Each structure stands twice: as structure tokens, then as C-alpha cells.
Amino acid sequence: MDLGFSQATAVIVGGGRGMGFATARCLAEDGARVALMGRSPDVLEQAAAALVEFGSPDAVGVVVDTADVGQVEAAFAEVGERWNDGLNVLINTVGPDAVGGFEDLTDEQWLAAVDGGVMGMVRCVRAALPLLRRAEWARIVNFSAHSTQRQSEILPAYTAAKAMVNSVSKNLSLSLAKDEILVNVVSPGSIASEALVGWADSVGVDGSDPYRLMEAIDEHFGHPAHLPRAGLPEEIAPVAAFLASRRNSYMTGANVNVDGGSVFT
Template sequence: MDLGFAGAAAVVVGGGRGMGLATAQCLADDGARVAVVGRSKDVLDAAAADLASRGSPDAVAIVADTRDAAQIEQVFTEVGDRWRGELNVLVNTVGPGAAGTFEELTDAQWQEAFDAGLMGMVRCIRAALPLLRKADWARIVNFSAHSTQRQSTRLPAYTAAKAAVNSVSKNLSLLLAKDEILVNVVSPGSISSEALLGWAQSVGVDGTDPYRLMAAIDEHFGHPAHLPRAGLPGEIGPVAAFLASRRNSYMTGANINVDGGSDFT
């Protein structure tokens, strides 16, 4: 399906690996110019090379820390200078957070969860809005998590930050409707991301087997998906890409679960 990305300009924050990279690849496959933003230059350079090989014109890697407002402002200044002052797509995928029970987490860990998981997104959207408003069409896609609907006692800070992502995204969908900038959220379930694979290794599980990974999630957290396996980053990318595309012309303020099946709506 032609998603209408030919010639479009897109920024994927956290686009160097995992679900962010999978999303960036979908945009590149459809002809978008894609900038991937993150903290690791080597990872981003490899991602940009991959996107260029897929046909993304002028794919670029930009190193920046979303916790630093000045760096984020510079990212979008560079994007504006590079791509005629317009931006069609902003995808925010970052949002790490320390695991631990409510009693175990420190103030610093709570602050980090909100600074990286919420305020990083806020800074990126704020800096990108002038470019998005200049474009003929524009979309914002923010990544949340299914833990906002199915709580884990080991992830209270991460989940609280993601719940705030949902709230801010809904508010922005209302604010930006007059500009016809569509704002939507993707809520992945148990996806074999780098973080989840690291957790699996820490408990002695072969996370590269998605069936064993889901069995471990069931054992340790008690909330498996209906499907008997964990998801793959490549199964998230196409959903995010549709929400970011011109094909999505009337969906805004939505939160889309991609979780292998769940008991919540």
C-alpha cells in the first residue's frame, strides 16, 4: 500500500534500534526522508545507512539527548535548514524507566522516568511544531505502553510517565485539530525490544525465542498476551507508519494497542 510518504520529511526520535528503527524503515520503504535521533552515534549511523539503502532520500543521523532542551532545539533547527523549513512526521519512541516496586524506587529514578519518558517527548513536539505547522500535512505519533492499562507492580514510575504521555497526546490532538495535525498513540505490548531481551537474560531465559519469552513474562508478571509469543519490533513499525501517514486522514486522539491480544480495550 502506498502510504503517501514520497517526498515527506520525518523525524523518528529513538529511531536507531528496535521499534523506532522498525518504524523508520517503514517510512523509508515508502520514500520518506528520515532523520533518526538518539544518543549513540554508531547506532544512528548504521540506521541511517540502512534507511538510505531502502531508498530514503537524504536519510540522516542526528545525535542528541532528549533530556537536554537546547540539544533538541538544535535538532529541529538542523532539520528545518536541511528540509526547507517543513516537517510532515514526528515519531517519539523513547521512554526508559527503572524497574522496581513503589518502595524501592528513589526520587531520582522517578524523575528520570518522567524526564526521559514524558518530557523528552514534550521537548521534541514543542521544538517541531513550527515545522509541522508549515507543512501541507503533518502527523505526530507517540509511543506509550500497555502497562498503563494492565499495571505491573514492578513498573510504577515508567507506567506513570507513559500514562502522562497518553494524557498529553490526547490534549494535543484537541489543540492541534484546528491545524489538521493528527496526534495518535501506539501502545506496544510485550515486544522483544533490547530492554526486554536484557531482562530475559538477567533471569536466565533465551529471549530470542518469542515463545519462551512470553512464558517468562507470564511466570514473572502474570499477564501474558492471548497469542502465545512475544511480539517483534517489525510488527509495531507498520502500525506506527500508518498513523504517521497521509493514508490516516481522520484518526486523531486514538491509542492503538499492539499487544498480541488482551482483556482491556
């Protein structure tokens, strides 16, 4: 299916690896011009080079720490100079690193979860809005998590931050409707991300096997899915790509679960 990305411009925050890169690849293969944002220059350089091979003619990596508002503003100013016609797509995939029971987490850890999981997204959307409004059409896709609908005792701060992403995104879908900027959320389930695979390896489980990985997730986190395996980043990417595309012309304010069948709402 042609998603209408030919010559479209897209920024993917956290696009250097995992679900972000898999989504970037989908856009590149459909002809989008992609800018990846993240903190690691080496990762971004390698990822951008790969996207050129996949079909993004001038893919670029932009180093930015989303905790620093000045860096975020400078990064989007650079994008604006590169693409004079504006920005069609903003995808935010970055999430917080917050694991621990309610009584174990400090105030600092709670605040870090909110800053990493919500405020980074807020800063990026705020900086991108002038570029999105300049474009002929525009979409925002924010990554949340299925844990907002299926709680875990060791993820209260992470889940609270992701619930805030849902709320802010819903509000944006309302406030930006007058500009016809569509805003949606993707909620991945248990996905074999680099971090999750690394965690599985650390507890003696072969994280590269999605079936074994799901068994470990069930044992430690209590997040089983109807399907007997963990998902893969490339299984999230097409859903995010559709929501970010011109082909999606009327869906806004939605939260789309891609979780192997654990939630039905």
C-alpha cells in the same frame, strides 16, 4: 498499500534501533526522507546508512539527548535547515528506564522516569511544532505502553510516565486539531526489544525465542497476552507507520493497542 510518504519528511526520536528503527524502515521503504534522533552516534550512523538502502534518499542521524532542551532545539533547527518545506512526521519512541516496586523507588528515580518518559517527548514536540505547521500535512505519533491499562507491581513509575504520554497526546490532539495536525498513540504490548531480550538472557531464558520470552514475561511481570508469544518490533512498525501517514486522514486522539490480545477497550 501506498501510504503517501514519497518525499515526505520524518523525524523518529529513538529511531536507531528496535521499534523506532523498524518504523523508520517502513517509512523509508515508502519513500520518506528520514532523520533519526538519539544519543549514540555509531548506532545512528549505521541505521541511517541502512535506511538509504531501504529507500530513504538522504537519511541522516542527528545526535541529541532529549533531556537537554538546548540540544533538542538545536537538533530540530538542523532539521529545519535541511528541509525547508517543513516536517510532515514526528514519531517519539523513547521511554524511561524505570523498574522497581513502589516502596523501592526513590524520588530521583520517579523524576527520572518522568523526564525520560514524558519531558523528552514534550521537548521534541515543542521544538518540532513550527516545522510541522509549515508542512502541507503533519502527523505526530507517540509511543506509550499497554501497561497503562494492565498494571505491574514492578513498573509503577514507568507506567505513570506512559500514562502521562497518553494524557499529553490526547490534549495535543485537541489543541492541534485547528492546525489539522493529527496526534495519536501506539501502545505496544510485550515486544522483543533489545532491552527485554537482554533481560530474558540475564535470567537464563533464550530471549531470541518469542515463545520462551513470553513465558518469562508472564512469570516475572504478569503481562501475558492472548497470543502465546512476545511480539516483534516489525509488528509494531506498520501500525505506527499508518498513523503517521497521509493515508491516515481522520484518526486523531486515538490510543492503538498492539499487544497480542491482552486488552480490549
